[in-house]
Amino acid sequence: MNSEKNRAGLLFSVRKVSKIFKTGGGGENRALEGVSLDIYQGECLLIAGSNGSGKTLLMKILAGLMAPSAGEVFFLGENLEKAAVKLRSGMGLVFQDADAQIVGETVAEDIAFGPRNLGLPGDEVRRRVETALGITGLTGKQDLSPRRLSGGEKRRLAVAGVMAMGCFAVIMDEPFANLDFPGVVQVLEIIRDLKRRGNTVIILTHELEKALAFADRMVILHRGMIRDTGKPAEVLARLRDEYGIRNPLHSYSAVEDCTWLG
Ligand SMILES: Nc1ncnc2c1ncn2[C@@H]1O[C@H](COP(=O)(O)OP(=O)(O)OP(=O)(O)O)[C@@H](O)[C@H]1O
Ligand SMILES: [Mg+2]
Incomplete structure (x- = not known):
């Protein structure tokens, strides 16, 4: 019964995903290696990893x-090509770069870009823009x-823009x-609201303390491999210095606390 329910709620299923880049001199950079991960609908998943751990690559692959x-990778049970x-x-x-994502001359046009591309009628596009402005607290800034x-x-x-497209994740x-x-x-307010609306939120960050309160589950990505998965408190209790992620449970108020200093 439970496994049926879980299967129905599966959004992404990542199976042994690797990404290998050729480097000069015939070498290779195994930027992601054997990554397997299930992501459930409605959960807030924190994927934590230091610079270069493979977060952005994983997002691009998902x-x-x-x-x-x-x-x-399977999305709602179908491989990505089919889905x-x-x-x-x-x-x-x-x-990561908010500026690179801007496509409109005004805030309203920027939000309208996605739904218009979906071929929705003008009235529906306007309705969605209004709603998205309201949800994200940008009402009043539409002409900026x-x-x-x-x-x-x-x-x-x-x-x-994502909300106006009707995205649920x-x-x-x-x-x-x-x-x-x-x-x-x-x-954080936006993440809280997305969660309240039942959306799936996947956060990739090395600043895990900021989103920790919202995370239902967290994953540690280190050098392209998943090193830990579980409830945030459990994963944090096992967090290793080598992952290069600041542990928000630790106090760093005195020099003696900075155990990583040589
Ligand atoms: N197009 C590419 N060609 C070669 N190597 C790449 C390419 N894209 C990424 N990489 C390598 O893959 C590794 C992971 O990169 P990625 O951008 O996913 O890291 P990240 O965890 O997002 O880091 P950051 O926190 O700095 O954003 C890095 O070592 C990077 O050099
Ligand atoms: Mg990145």
């Missing part, structure tokens, strides 16, 4: 933007140039990068 060198249309409309991406938004607002704009790559405290709060 989103069908990059083919793995080996292994397979391409479902994936494009159901899965939204918020990139997106470039004038603050860092936190730009990330909210990316989420608004979102992957956020380093959503806290370059944000000051109010910006972080804005993004």
